[in-house]
Every structure is written in structure tokens, then in C-alpha cells.
Amino acid sequence: MKYGALLRNAVCATVVTFALTHSAQATLRTFVSNNGNDANTATSCQPTAPCRTFAQAITVTDPSGEIVAMDASGYGPVTITKALSIIGVDGATVGAPAGGIGVTINAGTGNLVVIRIRSTVSNWAATPAFS
Amino acid sequence: MTVNSTHANLYNVSFIGNITGLQTIGAGVPFNSGGSFYDTNNACLTSGACPTLVRIAGGNIVSNATVFLETNPTSTGGKPSLTIWFWNGLNPHITGFGTYITTFGTGAGTAPSPGGYGTGQFN
Numbered sequence: 001m002k003y004g005a006l007l008r009n010a011v012c013a014t015v016v017t018f019a020l021t022h023s024a025q026a027t028l029r030t031f032v033s034n035n036g037n038d039a040n041t042a043t044s045c046q047p048t049a050p051c052r053t054f055a056q057a058i059t060v061t062d063p064s065g066e067i068v069a070m071d072a073s074g075y076g077p078v079t080i081t082k083a084l085s086i087i088g089v090d091g092a093t094v095g096a097p098a099g100g101i102g103v104t105i106n107a108g109t110g111n112l113v114v115i116r117i118r119s120t121v122s123n124w125a126a127t128p129a130f131s
Numbered sequence: 132m133t134v135n136s137t138h139a140n141l142y143n144v145s146f147i148g149n150i151t152g153l154q155t156i157g158a159g160v161p162f163n164s165g166g167s168f169y170d171t172n173n174a175c176l177t178s179g180a181c182p183t184l185v186r187i188a189g190g191n192i193v194s195n196a197t198v199f200l201e202t203n204p205t206s207t208g209g210k211p212s213l214t215i216w217f218w219n220g221l222n223p224h225i226t227g228f229g230t231y232i233t234t235f236g237t238g239a240g241t242a243p244s245p246g247g248y249g250t251g252q253f254n
Contacts, residue, residue: 113134114140
């Protein structure tokens, strides 16, 4: 009887631990896609179940982590408040709302934000536009 | 895009059809400082003396009414501090704008144009 109670408690503790560690766990790398769903924050916006918007993906991305935009699409406005990288394919966009701001970076001193679009851009200016 | 008192590196990021393409808010780095200044200047990194800098490599900046707006950049030697750098040799392609750059608030000025381009290494 006593052993049974201990076993039940152990099983309950295991289930609780599993639930806690597998619900919206922050991770170093998250993903967004045109076919994503923001409900997938529950599983941390992983490649097999990406999120739809930067704004939701960032909530489950660790500081100094990165969000990967998997395909060309609009991913909505986002406010970045921690060190973070956003990496996207060519055509990954943020459409600013009318009269609003598309990307707000307010990560604070000492935090570096990197946004990188993986594409080849031609027509470089031959000389600096200003100096 | 608005960058408020943060260091940001932008690679091949394009700004298209905005009222303001990129706004920075906060003190920049001293005029004529080197490209790797904020990577190596501990005071700049940690003291909050120059918290705002956007380094741009590549990208297309097209059809923005104002391309760059610096708000409260502070000044160095009477000149607006720099909050926007271009990666040397990988300048963004900028065209179709109304106003190229304007400054506002603390340190605002008209000459020399804030900006420039870095020669250091990006992180």
C-alpha cells in the first residue's frame, strides 16, 4: 500500500515534470513559416511545427537565440527586447502597420541584435552614400 | 524600423516604401571612430555612453520618404554622433527617397551628415 502510494506520487511527479518541460519551453532556435501556426508556441516553434509570426516566436526564443524564417512571406510586426538573431530567406518581410513601426529593437545596452537575409543583392552602390 | 539604444547588425535587409526607413534613438559612437569601435571599447559596450549603433551590410533601401532619422544621437566635437554605419564595400543600394537623413533632438545637426561606414569586423 505504502509502496503503491509512493509509486503513484512518483508517476504524478514525472507527469507534472514532463508537462512543465514540454509546454512552451524556450529554446535557442525557433522557426516561422507561411504555413505556420502561432499555437505552435506550445511546442516551441520547431521546424516540423513552426509558428506564423515573429511576435509569437520571440516569446519562446531564448535570449541570444535565433528565429529562422523558413520561406518568403510576411511575418508581422515585432518588438525585440533581448539579444536575438532573425535569419530569413529572401522575401521574408515585415509589413509595418499603417502609421506604425514594423520592427522595433529595444534590447538594451550590451545586447546585440542581428537580422540577416540570406540572399544575393546586386547593384551595390559604387561609393559610400555618405561619409 | 526603430532601434532604441541597442546595437544591431543588418545583413541584406531591405526597407521599402516607408515613411521613415530606419530610425535610431539614443547616443551614437563618436564621429570618426573606427569600424570596430563598439566591439572593442568597453566603456561604449557597458557604460551606456554610446548604446545606439546600427551596422548595415547590403540590402535595398527604396522609396522611403525619409531614409534615416537619428533622434537624440548626442554630439561629438559639435557634430552629431554616428548611429548608422555601412559595411565598407557592401553599402546598401539606396534610391527613390525624399530626405536622405535627418536628425532630431539632442546633438541634432546638419553637418557633417551622420553616418559613415565601418571598417571593422562584424560579430
